[in-house]
Amino acid sequence: MNTMTSTGSPAPADSDSASAEPGRGRGLRLGGMNWLVWRQHRAAYWTLVAAAAVTVVFIVYERHQMMTYLDGYGWPHLKSGWEDRLNHRTLDMAGLVIGYMPILIGVFVGAPLLAGDLESGTAKLVNSQSASRVRWLATKLGVTALVVVVSTTAVSVAFGWWWSPIKTSSYIFSWIEGPAFDNTGPVPAALTLLSVVGGVAIGMLLRRTLMSMVVTFGFAVAVQVAWSQARMSLGDVLTVTSDQGVGENSAPAVPEGAHIVDQSYLTSSGDLIGWGSCAEATEKATAACLDKAQVVGWGIEYIPISQMPSMQWLGASLLLALTACIAAFVILRGRKRLV
Template structure:
């Protein structure tokens, strides 16, 4: 007769599992969207590797043509090949659109469409907690990845950041891909996509509408970007006949507008005396009593403050949209 030997582990000697573990609702949300999360992580790793390699290529180029970090020629930046820097910055600008369309829109719309939301509502987990967990886990994935991409791109751009001839710092390619701006834009588009999906309740339709929403956000942002600055005006009263009469702006400053300054203080469009001959131009300037220039510009030193000001507005909009998602979901999710 055979006997069975007990293999029960004595109390107190069970192996201890170390390290963070997801459980319950957190695990469910991660498991449900793990394909999208891992795809974002993999793409971020590839992008970081690419930008790190290109940073090395840029520094090698600067050392060979300009003697960087102490260039001897003033026009060394004209020889810098900025093709990959510009192309990569433009590609990173699509991150908010991609995240909003492919992650934000289906996040809740998919559950509403396939009936998962009803199943969740019938359990002990509240609707608000379910929505908050979905938004929280997704944000914990998206925000660090976006921050890393922003920091690495800024690190790549840093040696030539103050040279608009290489990459204009007021353009979306540079301004919108560094600092807090890409994080703010991505979060706003993400939460906006979730809200759209929750209202429309159809995945494909929500993705299409979110695409339009994301593009609209980018267009509006590009239109108001320079309005975030505190415009500085400089005037001269030395005439306008010579090149040296034009006011000298700080390095890397962005000239917003320039006008002629009349003796009575009025501003005249600089193209109003663009005559066919120099003699006719001089006569026009004399007739209008032009005595100098007036130039509006944005100093390069304002870039960081402009980014944080704009990002704070986007963060506020994101918070308001999140409150709407939670409030609507609590009452009308299913």
């Protein structure tokens, strides 16, 4: 932390001349507060970057394996039966592990970011330095957010690239489910930033690293649960109907890859009633119930896969807005009371 102050010693003449020439001897090196924050948390940052790099390399290899298999079935126009011998366990497991990424990064990167300095007393040195506390906090949050966004975006793009050849098939997982929706597009970065910045705020309030990590774990899990419940509400539910009766092959067609929200009976008056309304014990009783309700066909409510990008960006915007509010709280509180 004492690197934040100047020693006051006169710099050598050759050093002055070198610094006067743009770019000489510096390259892309960080300087000042950015260098200090990176130096202090370099172990966590490099671990995050390395984990993302290894994950991307693994995904590239697995996608090559999958495409070799799909090419044998005529991809992109796949022949029937391609699902039978596809080994999708690796994709399932990868989707599950990557889904835990926001929780793990929030616990091991976000929670200790300030809690460690407050617990060890390092934060007290900020008051004796020339740099303001606001600048110190903003730099910590900014550098950490940059590393998190770069790492999670790389994994998100790679995973989406891996899954995209079979995204319209629900054989592995539907696009509306967590392994697909939460691991592609802007959602992973937004979820992770919320967990990380939330962990920073928790660490600032609790001032104990271990306790902050435990509470941040609970916070990150709660965010995941709430997000999984709110995900469906981001889409615009469409309805398609048919009036060809309720026998076999009478249901209306929906776009490929669409997520079916609900299926109902359509009456002659145009109303939709639940298909369970005529779930009688015998076929004869069921037919009588359908006749009495004047059922003429089916109504299907669905969300097309074409809405996936807009739903992801809308959800990510809401998550980032909440993250910005928490970050503002951290900076405002840190400006008034840090130690």
